[in-house]
Amino acid sequence: MAQEELFHPPKDLVENSNIKAFMDKHGIADLDALLEKAQDHDWYWGEQARELEWFKPWDKVLDDSKAPFFKWFTGGKFNIVHNCLDRHMKTDVKDKIAYIYESEPGEVERWTYEQLHKEVNKFANALKKLGVKKGDRVTLFMPMIPQNPVAMLACAKIGAVHSVVFSGFSAGSLRDRLLDADSKVLITADGAYRRGKVVPLKHNADAAMAEAPCCKHCIVFKRAGNEVPMTEGRDVWWHDLVEGASDECEPEPMDSEDMLYMLYTSGTTGKPKGIVHVHGGYAVGTYSTLKFVFDLKPDDVYWCAADIGWVTGHSYIVYAPLMNGATSILYEGAPNWPEPDRLWQIIAREKATILYTSPTAIRMFMRFGEDYPKKHDLSSLRLLGSVGEPINPEAWRWYRENIGGGKLQIMDTWWQTETGNFMISPLPITPLKAGSATRPLPGIKADVVTQDGQPAKPGENGLGVLLKPWPAMLRTIYGDPDRYVQTYWSRFPGKYLMGDSVMKDSDGYFWFRGRVDEVLNVAGHRLGTAEVESALVAHRDVAEAAVIGVPHPVKGDVPKAYVTLKVGVEKTDALKDELKKWVGDQIGKIAQPDSIEFRDKLPKTRSGKIMRRLLKAEALGQDVGDTSTLEE
Numbered sequence: 001m002a003q004e005e006l007f008h009p010p011k012d013l014v015e016n017s018n019i020k021a022f023m024d025k026h027g028i029a030d031l032d033a034l035l036e037k038a039q040d041h042d043w044y045w046g047e048q049a050r051e052l053e054w055f056k057p058w059d060k061v062l063d064d065s066k067a068p069f070f071k072w073f074t075g076g077k078f079n080i081v082h083n084c085l086d087r088h089m090k091t092d093v094k095d096k097i098a099y100i101y102e103s104e105p106g107e108v109e110r111w112t113y114e115q116l117h118k119e120v121n122k123f124a125n126a127l128k129k130l131g132v133k134k135g136d137r138v139t140l141f142m143p144m145i146p147q148n149p150v151a152m153l154a155c156a157k158i159g160a161v162h163s164v165v166f167s168g169f170s171a172g173s174l175r176d177r178l179l180d181a182d183s184k185v186l187i188t189a190d191g192a193y194r195r196g197k198v199v200p201l202k203h204n205a206d207a208a209m210a211e212a213p214c215c216k217h218c219i220v221f222k223r224a225g226n227e228v229p230m231t232e233g234r235d236v237w238w239h240d241l242v243e244g245a246s247d248e249c250e251p252e253p254m255d256s257e258d259m260l261y262m263l264y265t266s267g268t269t270g271k272p273k274g275i276v277h278v279h280g281g282y283a284v285g286t287y288s289t290l291k292f293v294f295d296l297k298p299d300d301v302y303w304c305a306a307d308i309g310w311v312t313g314h315s316y317i318v319y320a321p322l323m324n325g326a327t328s329i330l331y332e333g334a335p336n337w338p339e340p341d342r343l344w345q346i347i348a349r350e351k352a353t354i355l356y357t358s359p360t361a362i363r364m365f366m367r368f369g370e371d372y373p374k375k376h377d378l379s380s381l382r383l384l385g386s387v388g389e390p391i392n393p394e395a396w397r398w399y400r401e402n403i404g405g406g407k408l409q410i411m412d413t414w415w416q417t418e419t420g421n422f423m424i425s426p427l428p429i430t431p432l433k434a435g436s437a438t439r440p441l442p443g444i445k446a447d448v449v450t451q452d453g454q455p456a457k458p459g460e461n462g463l464g465v466l467l468k469p470w471p472a473m474l475r476t477i478y479g480d481p482d483r484y485v486q487t488y489w490s491r492f493p494g495k496y497l498m499g500d501s502v503m504k505d506s507d508g509y510f511w512f513r514g515r516v517d518e519v520l521n522v523a524g525h526r527l528g529t530a531e532v533e534s535a536l537v538a539h540r541d542v543a544e545a546a547v548i549g550v551p552h553p554v555k556g557d558v559p560k561a562y563v564t565l566k567v568g569v570e571k572t573d574a575l576k577d578e579l580k581k582w583v584g585d586q587i588g589k590i591a592q593p594d595s596i597e598f599r600d601k602l603p604k605t606r607s608g609k610i611m612r613r614l615l616k617a618e619a620l621g622q623d624v625g626d627t628s629t630l631e632e
């Protein structure tokens, strides 16, 4: 793999990049020297933190006395929202657009920083009126509309802890999360638009609250205008609550380590984990990684096309872009609604400069063909990004070719809900390899180890680990510190277990293979389902593929593939045989799927991850369990 083609960044990108400016300022010659020097965490993270405004400076950058319960910037007084909004009121950013919002039906709103600041203040005062105080948990169950960040920022401003629950979740999932967080307030909307239909959010919220007595208040934003019942004494309309509220509100001075939010994510067991993030370190990490990786400049129009309900939205639609004073696009609906060129249309109209999306979305666009992006002028784009799963080289090249005009660099950012910010990712100065997230970012130390914790050899698949704490790391699992230690820190003491299968090549580039729980053992050989998928989607007739392991009496596991073909390709047995042989040729016989099924659609979460678990349960004749995060 080390011999793979390198995609060198163009000279002007390198010369004008924020990371180059930082290196020049500190007399650092190249990427290797930067990575080396940034291992001094006091220096590196201290430098980043100084670019934000602190009410009181920190005493210590890192306190590791109670590892793995690390603390950052201890003694500091800080509020992330002061850095997202208040401090910009003293500069030109005040009149800049924070969000260009487009609704699914097509209305466009432009929110300046000043306007966002005022709306946040009003809503913060409204929350206070309801009795919400520092440390209280507030759950959000909202569409992708500007009021979603407004509600998050208002909570954080007064020191309340938000727990955003993705709006595609079922009532049962929402109830579990309300109860686990012991939330006193739920913020929702009457309905949300999705593919031209209204999703009845308040209806689901009612069913959840009926079984979550902790929840005393429900604030309802009128979005879709659908009929909703309002429970006297509990439910209140957003517009009534903010009526007459002052648009001034001082940020609560928080300790660096005070909780900012919790966000549920799934683990290996059925019970979701409430990942805990704090004000100080999370702000420093997200702010600096966005500034360096996507190289934000004052006139950029940046678009992270994720959902705010997931960590990508928290860090890179809400907090980091605002701290950087960026202009972001916020789009309410489905990317292929009403036509598969919705994104390209918006990019052309707004002259977007940066697009950050997922491999799944890219493969979907591939399936629709090149004609859709070709219809629009995408020449304003200057950087592309990818997140959420390994990007197969085929999709990577398609993205660069058809969206990036054959020349844009792709920032393939590896990170997790738990890590808070990008961890392993290119910078604008990094030469790329198609399909690799490249190397750890400055201040991050990562490696690949074997099953018994020894460093893996170059080219050998192993377990990804992080060898040093970092400021935006999760602090614990809400209400379950033992599970935090158990899940992340117990397998190899002193090392954080990513849960990903990874290979590091002889250039030190990381190649992510998928979750460890999606790794098969075929006749004693490790095989990432993602590797087989990558091979399948490299075939000219294949749009998407999901691979699971099914038990085999002799070989342990064997791969079984579910394949979506490109539009117009005929589903024949001959093609199945060809695909099996193709995979055999690409990876080796061991990887050949034992069986292949053609499907018109694969089950996916709305954040775009294929739910292999469902396919597996189906294949094994088991109960499919909770399917409430399914897109369709």
Ligand code: WTA
Pocket: 265, 310, 311, 312, 386, 387, 388, 389, 390, 391, 412, 413, 414, 415, 416, 417, 418, 437, 498, 499, 500, 512, 513, 514, 515
């Ligand atoms: C996977 C999303 C390969 C990985 C930010 C990780 C990736 C999990 C990448 C976290 C990438 C995320 N390349 N794999 N660039 N980014 N992953 O918590 O398996 O929703 O452990 O955070 O997604 O998913 P999460």
